[in-house]
Amino acid sequence: MRSFAVGMAAFAVLFSMTSVHAGEASPSLWDQGSALFDHSKLLATGGVSAVEGEGGGGLGAWALITGYGTRDGIGLNIHETYVGLPDYQLHAPGIAIGLFDRLELSYAWQAFDTEATGAALGLVRGFTFHQNIYGAKLKLIGDAVYDQDIWLPQIAVGVQHKENDRGAVIRAVGGKGSVGTDFYLAASKLFLAQSVLLDATMRLTKANQFGILGFGGDKHADYSTQFEGSIVYLVSRNFAVGGEFRTKPSNLGVAREGAALDVFAAYFLNKNLSVTAGYADLGNVVLHDHQDGIYLSLQAGI
């Protein structure tokens, strides 16, 4: 929560800087720089912020580049995501920038609070796993929005480097390491005449529960190919509803890991602010079955 507050403050500073300089007479270097924030993609076409920080849905990556910068501009946003499960909670604030609708760089910090389960595992109550996630995504081909006349989706490749701070605990439960890198290939296509956005993503990963429980395990140590899919229906220009599905490897002997899914509604107040609320089911998460609960995410950007 503290890092979220810091992020919000940073956003407020950025925002006030852009407004202060708007009134100057001649175009300074700053004006030219802030003009790069062209704010000109169509509403919602940058997606929202996924739980690992990249532009996407809630659970998975999309091929869309985050933010509202067109191919002539850039877009920057920060977000805070909260997932409240019966026995755990996850806070995941982050920041992402979309450059020229081509390259996206993102950072997310996840805090996974084990609450009472921490004590049951022989740790302390409220034992919390933290994870840094550094992401990059490159759009390869296609345009999800304009290419309404051809079948080709927008296709992007991405990488996410994850560093978990609980190596000792991860190894104690059978995990192989506290650092891992995911690679993904995402395809997104807007079927505008039907008001539907579809996304399919293949992810190469070793991550246990997104990396919160480390990477690789006693049962399976290597990379496996996983799938993320989502369908979104555009109800109006600023309101969308959708569902997502994400398979995950089951690498650890101590805990069977299954697929995650969610349903969500996203409201775009404008190009500066969006709110996503949903219901996520993460299945079994160490000791506890039926980990499903609310998903909330707020994105603010320029």
Next chain:
Amino acid sequence: MKAILRSACLMSALMTAAPAFADDPLFTDMGGQAGIDSIVDASVDNYLADDRIKTIFDESNMDRIRAEFKVQFCQVAGGPCAYRGHDMVAAHKGLHLTNADFNAVVEDLQDAMTKVGVSFAVQNRFLARLAPMQHQVVSK
């Protein structure tokens, strides 16, 4: 590869701009010619009031533009019209339009359709036919 794709896009865009089916439900759903006339008038009003794009029309004869849009929108919607104006590449040549310009036009058109009472789903069916024009309109 890019050039092949671009020409493929162009070809299919030209094909979608080809002869209309008079019984296309989209034309009816947009309110027929009367509805399209209102949409064009409202959207052109929006363009001329939009600081982002109004200068594009500085040298234009707006009466002619309105008239051409009405025929072209009718044809794109599948109505009984044949657009005989400039093709999209020629009409926008030298304007150096960006995606930001194109999207501003889309937003103004969305506002106009909403104002006229066209539902969001019908708006999207129409916009889906206009969207590929980005390849011909945007040159910068």
